[in-house]
Amino acid sequence: xxxxxxxxLTGAAVLASSCVIALxxxxxxxxxxxxxxxxxxxxxxxALNAFxxxxxxxxxxxxxxxxxxxxxxxxxxxxxxxxRPNKFFMATSSKRLGKPSSYLIVSDGTSLxxxxxxxxxxxETKAPAALSEMAKLLPDDAIxxxxxxxxxxxxxxxxxxxxxxxxxxxxxxDAGVVFTLTGPEKLGDAQVNVLRLxxxxxxxxxxxxxxxxxxxxxxxxxxxxxxxxKHPETGKDFTVEMQAVYExxxxxxxxxxxxxxxVPPPGAKRAVGK
Numbered sequence: 214x215x216x217x218x219x220x221x222l223t224g225a226a227v228l229a230s231s232c233v234i235a236l237x238x239x240x241x242x243x244x245x246x247x248x249x250x251x252x253x254x255x256x257x258x259x260a261l262n263a264f265x266x267x268x269x270x271x272x273x274x275x276x277x278x279x280x281x282x283x284x285x286x287x288x289x290x291x292x293x294x295x296x297r298p299n300k301f302f303m304a305t306s307s308k309r310l311g312k313p314s315s316y317l318i319v320s321d322g323t324s325l326x327x328x329x330x331x332x333x334x335x336x337e338t339k340a341p342a343a344l345s346e347m348a349k350l351l352p353d354d355a356i357x358x359x360x361x362x363x364x365x366x367x368x369x370x371x372x373x374x375x376x377x378x379x380x381x382x383x384x385x386x387d388a389g390v391v392f393t394l395t396g397p398e399k400l401g402d403a404q405v406n407v408l409r410l411x412x413x414x415x416x417x418x419x420x421x422x423x424x425x426x427x428x429x430x431x432x433x434x435x436x437x438x439x440x441x442x443k444h445p446e447t448g449k450d451f452t453v454e455m456q457a458v459y460e461x462x463x464x465x466x467x468x469x470x471x472x473x474x475x476v477p478p479p480g481a482k483r484a485v486g487k
Contacts, residue, residue: 247392258374267461276451418442
């Protein structure tokens, strides 16, 4: 059993709501504050000159739910380096159905490469003049995880905000996802506001995604995801708790050319076409 619409950040949930007028007013105000926070976050990523992040997802399951049933929204681990105008490095790794999977995207400012482990092939093309043009030059399935037979798109908010002109939460509000903003609160040594995206009705389980946004720089400092409901096969109550921790979060990294060098993995072959 696998959930088919589990990418929370896409907002793909159809929700029903019947609220009193006062609650509607409160929700509108909360949504307005949340939207303002999102716009600050989008602008902050566009303004970054350089960035280095290393992200690791962990998950806990109960009630018979497993990682194969309900995987994390993106790769298990991500390392990302960026330097404008057009240097980029992103390495990911995941495990799906017991099989390891990884992909690598590198731009040294002159050439752009994309390698996938399940084919052990890479494509190479001319690097774009700007990072926001990068996604259009890559294969349509570049940002996704495969076990060798099935492929599923990954949610990586930094990729969306740095390498595309895409709003990663576009359509979420229209689908009925409820936005709320709370904080500030302490997260490690950082002060953060918490953006919550909730789908409390209309699904066979409740679901909430949390983005922890820096109060000062408005960048994402952590992710969280909670789900609970009845297991569709056993009828048992299940819970899922996921967290993405930033082991590295550096907005003033000192890179060298070696940080954006593509080295084909052993046995990798260049593929023809995009």
